[in-house]
Amino acid sequence: MKRREFIHNTAAATAFVGIGGLSAISFRPETKKHITILHTNDVHSHIEPFGPDEGRNANLGGVARRATLVEKIRKENPHTLLLDAGDIFQGTPYFNFYGGELEFKLMSMLKYDAATIGNHDFDNGIDGLYAQLPHAKFPFISSNYDFSNTIMDGHVKDYQTFVRDGVKIGIFGLGIELNGLVNDSLYKETRYLDPIEIATDRSRILKEEENCDLVICLSHLGYEYSSSNKVSDIKLARATENIDLIIGGHTHTFLEKPTIEKNKAGKKVLVNQVGCFGIYLGRIDFYLDSENNIEADGVKIAIN
């Protein structure tokens, strides 16, 4: 008990120092709440770090190191969510040997809060994905895959809300069109629904009916497609109006910092993606006021 109290106090002190430090940049005494969002995407079964001879990825990544990093951040700020934007499976023999069991077990040990489903997560078939679900102690969130005629029916959340430090965070998920990308014998009767329509609806529900302070979309649509009309995170950001943050995947896009887009209502939306293979961890810290007294233009965004 005492140890717990001590950790709690230490965490509080760290958080205080953190805010104090930041106020030098932007003095906001009314800032009360601090939510940290950590995210990965397209980890593709990269359990171990890359070896020393693996080019630009040399000596990077590895789940055991990511665990240390995540824990360090959680100690700084216990009000943290850890999320993944899909394509957990496929890419190293770990997947071929163990079918994704180890990936899900490790993500559970790292206390992931939620993940969405990528196209490669169907690589052992929808049955292969279903078979590994008992190893995942975190929810899968996907709003535009209709699984009602499949074995996954009832095992995937349409959206979910989380409360951290009294801040309500709503998360929904979007998957890419599977037709042409994945063999239909693998995804079976999974129906793909229009991502923009679904996003418009779910983000409205989360903002207006669920009264979420933050709405996050976990997307496996891909960052941007220059030569096609294919829906992407950038298109999604512009075409909707209730999303605060899109955490993307699929295109293995290494963004040094999130892209800031304007949504349909002229408000800022962050779009982020951290490449692939667990080489990077994305971190986004939201500081919230207790009163609605920010500038009309909206939010200050610092890129470190």
Add this chain to the structure above:
Amino acid sequence: MKLSKLLLLASTVFILSCKTEKTEVARIDTQRIAVDNSFQEDSQISEFISPYKEHLNATLDSALAYNPSLLSKNEGELNTAIGNLMADAVLIQANPVFRKRTGKNIDMVLLNHGGIRAVIPAGKVTSRTAYQIMPFENEIVIAELTGKKIKEMLKYLEKAKTAHPVSGIKILADKNYKTIKATINEEEIEDDMTYFVATSDYLVNGGDNMNFFKDPVNLYGADYKIRNAMIDYFKKTDTIKAKIDDRYIKE
């Protein structure tokens, strides 16, 4: 009674949806953190991974065959030893599966040169070798193509000027890569005949613009990954004897 219950319910919903405190995002900090060796491994996680890793490595690194000399896709102009090995392995491994299912035989194999992702070093050949050459999950499929489509394939190869791995077909080209003579099972290709071509699902689905695979007479899955076909081939091979030969050459 009913009305008051309804009112109570309505007010509860109202209280739940009405916020006591309005929170707005005031400031956002963002950071991309490289997962590098400045972070120590979490020992609990490493220990958990360890038995999985040991089993995996033991299986991946056990010797399946012996390879006397380095095989690289960059050695050979229109056919390479490593490409011939892959195409032959696909034919040898997939044909019994195909024959059992359909009663037919595979006539030829076509893969893509770009799909050979690594060399085979001299020394022991392991499952890991197969994973390195073929990291993708591509499946063997068999497309039944008309002779006309095979001739489109030859036109494609004339333009590609690349050592796309083949087996079962023999092609002689002139100095400008134009086909002089092509035979399957030592016979000339006839427009109205059909041929069973084993390839990868990637190529049949439009990969590398191999458009002659579009609209085949029939398409059969083998439920056999190219990588697994190679592993199975290595298992029954003692010493690899792959070489550049005359299956696809220029005058």
